[in-house]
Every structure is written in C-alpha cells, then in structure tokens.
Amino acid sequence: xxxxxxxxxxxxxxxxxxxxxxxxxxxxxxxxxxxxxxxxxxxxxxxxxxxxxxxxxxxxxxxxxxxxxxxxxxxxxxxxxxxxxxxxxxxxxxxxxxxxxxxxxx
Numbered sequence: 001x002x003x004x005x006x007x008x009x010x011x012x013x014x015x016x017x018x019x020x021x022x023x024x025x026x027x028x029x030x031x032x033x034x035x036x037x038x039x040x041x042x043x044x045x046x047x048x049x050x051x052x053x054x055x056x057x058x059x060x061x062x063x064x065x066x067x068x069x070x071x072x073x074x075x076x077x078x079x080x081x082x083x084x085x086x087x088x089x090x091x092x093x094x095x096x097x098x099x100x101x102x103x104x105x106x
Contacts, residue, residue: 043083043086045086053067
C-alpha cells in the first residue's frame with residue numbers, strides 16, 4: 001500500500017513485510033481489533049481471547065497472568081517458524097506479567 005504524506009506530497013510506503021511482528025496498542029475502542037481483523041484470524045493473538053480461554057471470561061483481569069503466559073508461548077512458536085503475527089492489546093506488556101499485574105522485562 002502506498003499513500004502520500006500530505007505535508008511533503010512525497011510517497012509514503014506503508015507496506016508491511018512478511019514475515020512481521022505487528023503490535024497494535026491503544027485505548028479501548030480505538031480500532032485495534034477492527035484493524036487486526038484484516039489479517040487472517042490464525043495470525044492474530046488477542047489478549048482478551050487468551051483470557052477467555054483460561055477463565056471463560058474475556059474481561060477477567062485476574063486471568064491476565066495465565067493468559068499472557070499462554071499467549072507468550074504461542075508467540076514464541078510463531079516467531080520460531082517465522083510466521084507473521086499480530087498482537088492486539090490495550091497496553092504494551094514487555095516480557096511476562098508479574099503476579100502483581102505489572103509488566104516486567106524478561
């Protein structure tokens with residue numbers, strides 16, 4: 001996809017290479033999941049889905065640690081296979097979430 005950057009009228013190449021790791025971060029309702037849905041569902045890792053898998057409730061914040069651990073395992077497997085992966089999350093979590101719910105660098 002090529003678009004034009006308005007202030008300079010120069011072409012802007014927005015092509016995403018394949019494979020790629022795409023991390024969508026933003027406020028709830030900002031369009032992350034809508035944009036993520038443009039990729040095949042097998043390529044999208046959505047934290048809410050992993051929460052639902054481990055607790056039967058996508059909004060269960062107490063399941064975040066378990067959900068992040070499972071999502072991290074899937075991400076590692078996909079990256080080892082050089083597969084394009086889209087992470088859909090409200091906030092950036094570097095490493096795994098500690099039991100306290102804060103992000104830690106792994």
